[in-house]
Amino acid sequence: MKFEQWRTLISIAPGLLGYILFFCFPVAFVFSEALVAPLETFNRMISDSYLIGSIQGSLILALTSSITSLLVALCIARFLSQCKPLTRQWLSVGIALPLVFSGLIVAYGFILTFGRAGFVTQLLGYAGIPEASFGTLIFTPFGLAIAYCYYLIPRAVFILLPVMLNFNWQQMKVSESLGASKWQSYRYIFLPQLYPAMITSVCVMISVALGAYGTALALSGTQLNILPLTLYSKISDGGTDFPVVGMLSILLVTLCVAFTLLAEWFRHKYQFGIKPS
Template sequence: MKLAKWAVWFPMLPGLLGYGLFFLFPVILVFSEALSAPLETFNRMISDSYLLSSIGGSLVLAGSASLMSLLVALFIAYFLSQTSPRMRQWLSIAIALPLVFSGLIVAYGFILTFGRAGFVTQLLGQIGIPEGQFGNVIFTPVGLAMVYCYYLIPRAVFILLPVILNFDWQQMKVSESFGANRWQSYRYVFLPQLYPAMITSLCVMVSVALGAYGTALALSGTQLNILPLAIYSKISDGGTDFPVVGMLSLLLVGLCVLFTLLADKLKQRLEDM
């Protein structure tokens, strides 16, 4: 009987070993660096105005990109819900393609398309739009937010779509039969049932955008003041303050976990209403 119980764990050993070696062990090392002298490390971190502004910059960038992505994803998910199952399947495959590529490939693709010598930039230059001004946008926070939207929108679409597909559209007709116009039906009948999925998708996107690193590094190097790039700058170019790097990493992980817990809390509250 004991052998049977242990035999259940044998197939899981490779996964558990990989999880411990490549996730738990690095996290423990980061924790040990950050908490070796927590008060001194925290004081050094908050005394650096660059690091403090990077936290705010990350939150603003992640929040704005996520809000834009959510707005676009709402229209895409609604459109997909109105198409035939076969068409929806093919369009879903196309929408999911951005999730296949790494952040570096996405960044280089946007540079080749919208950069200073990009294909679209050169075409716009033919009609009088200054290539230098338009080509520089992709390397600014606005351009980075656009690139983030490229792979945030599919995540939101696939969270919203099942809810919209399962929505009973007869409720809209019932509300209109009681005198509500089309906008009021969407506002008071459709959207309240979509709020939990909207909150979930928004928090998931903020968590993903907060930790995005490769895309920002490829587009701007360390010129943009956001938290992942601040961590990178602290461990590159001869940086040796590993306790502060560990504290910043814990802060980044804590923010992502906070938004995940917030999504669950708000979702439960909205579903109980």
């Protein structure tokens, strides 16, 4: 081998070793547990109504929070596209801040703000809203969906914004001058050009929400029936049916990878970037 090839191999060796030890080996071990008797394990999984409910709960939660985040992100991206470049840059930094924090920090922040003794809860208590009812809202599936939106919205904004920046807004004015209403201009001109980015953002957000773990664990413990928490409870509560746990893990990985690949397919087909320039 040439010197350049040896240097390249040495430079990537630590990262490759870490990837093999901390990703490939654990995944192979989990998969091997599930695939010893795959049909029997799969039958045990689908015959358990609690496990089926956790899969459905994860999909409903991911889809609901993703669509809600998309609607909010559309408004934010539309506003940013009309801002001056310097203003847009500073606002983008602020919007990206939620992506810096881990899920546990996000959950604790929501508890301190909207929990039973949270700042907003106490303010609303002075206004006559019962603290006991509002303070428990953040620990419900609705509250968890809102917490997910906190770090899903920035992802959607940074997918939608490049498309809006490259959109020729003169098309809207021309269509309105020809007799189209504002709604018709948005429906027939603006939205068709934005659909690929919207679908991509939803796929990315669903993939993130399906695998989110820290936020859900901090807010609801294992009381909420969603797939990541079910996997945690199956392992931490002295569970012994590791093949079923492995099968659930395969299902979760498959769903996340499928939505990620779908997002990448849309992005490459319609040639738009994930981050604003």
